[in-house]
């Protein structure tokens with residue numbers, strides 16, 4: 001039937017497939033890297049199959065523009081997968097909800113209420129306090145002599161973004177929530193590994209369920225759901241308690257969602273209920289914690305490898321801030337730290353936290369680069385490959401923030417050679433929140449400390465390999481350990 005259906009179509013080229021599994025064996029541990037290699041042979045638009053599921057991989061800015069701009073509406077749904085269905089309370093979230101009226105409504109709430117500029121700025125005190133705690137905790141390891149001990153910066157930065165997102169979503173309850181950083185990280189990792197990917201049964205019908213049963217997929221999914229749900233349930237119920245009275249400018253995400261729920265119930269158009277709130281909270285954890293921490297960790301790794309850039313960045317921040325003691329968000333607003341912002345851009349170019357964006361599912365037929373793309377095809381835009389393509393970037397593999405001097409290339413989704421936040425209808429709504437957190441943390445790390453490599457280590461020894469295994473986000477394989485020396 002399929003041969004008849006697709007007869008006469010010009011499908012994108014594919015590497016040879018094996019029966020049943022298709023191209024599964026060719027994806028490797030880091031699929032974005034495998035796709036980049038294959039595109040040298042098969043071109044910028046390729047068709048892969050994982051079992052029976054067709055994926056189109058986009059590896060050029062021109063093709064990305066065709067998909068995300070020209071055919072945005074034809075390609076802006078999401079696949080309805082088992083793990084995602086469960087953890088999103090049957091697609092009541094924003095990130096994984098299929099395109100339709102429900103998603104449009106949630107996206108509107110998200111843009112106008114949850115992540116608006118005003119709301120994001122109201123969380124400023126949280127970001128500044130938590131960055132302050134990070135600096136204090138590093139200061140304890142940083143004696144002014146060379147006897148300081150290395151700190152595991154990866155762990156510290158992850159704890160920072162975790163605490164910020166936690167407080168934004170739940171108010172003050174992190175430390176009293178019964179979850180410590182470690183348990184919290186485990187829960188997020190478990191959620192990440194169950195979401196966004198397929199079960200074997202989805203790829204290989206009839207027999208795949210045996211593999212899912214043997215590897216305990218469903219039991220793990222149930223446990224993750226149960227842990228997450230218990231936690232959200234308690235947080236929401238705590239917020240409903242009558243004794244909770246807070247000022248409007250101190251509202252967290254749960255407060256805002258509960259207020260919307262109440263308003264809608266009163267006006268008789270109830271759309272939001274507890275499950276919607278839980279699903280949105282899940283998105284905020286997945287979208288907000290890893291992405292910003294990964295950005296700061298890669299940025300510090302690149303700078304530690306390159307003392308010239310590290311000094312230039314520190315000189316900029318220190319000349320601007322003087323003896324004030326801390327960098328605040330006012331300093332970021334005043335456009336006084338252009339080099340710092342270029343470092344964040346360059347980090348997002350070489351190390352985009354979501355190297356393949358979030359897979360989109362096509363709604364209708366369209367053509368890209370002359371190839372037919374059919375409905376129900378998954379599309380993955382390889383922004384990692386596009387960000388390293390010599391056609392768009394001179395000395396593309398080099399970390400060189402100066403490349404952003406005097407040009408208007410930005411990450412907001414209009415420059416298709418640089419798409420760390422995606423583009424079009426599904427573009428990340430957390431751009432401001434994500435970049436603010438990363439900039440503030442990096443600026444303070446550079447301002448407050450001089451950084452040395454642990455004894456016996458040279459710049460070229462810093463391991464810059466990417467970590468495999470997590471489906472959505474691309475972290476550094478090994479932790480970054482550096483020795484802090486107090487500057488002030």
Ligand code: HEM
Pocket residue numbers: 094095096107283284287288289291292295352353354357358359420421422423425426427428429430431433434435438
């Ligand atoms: C450096 C930080 C961040 C990066 C690099 C990033 C990247 C992305 C990317 C690539 C997408 C998919 C876009 C697409 O499908 O075309 C996305 C979607 C999303 N992000 Fe972010 N993100 C960041 C921070 C955040 C933060 C802080 C939040 C919220 C607290 C957030 C919430 C979301 C949500 C809800 C979506 C789904 C949008 C939809 O499908 O309509 N992100 N993000």
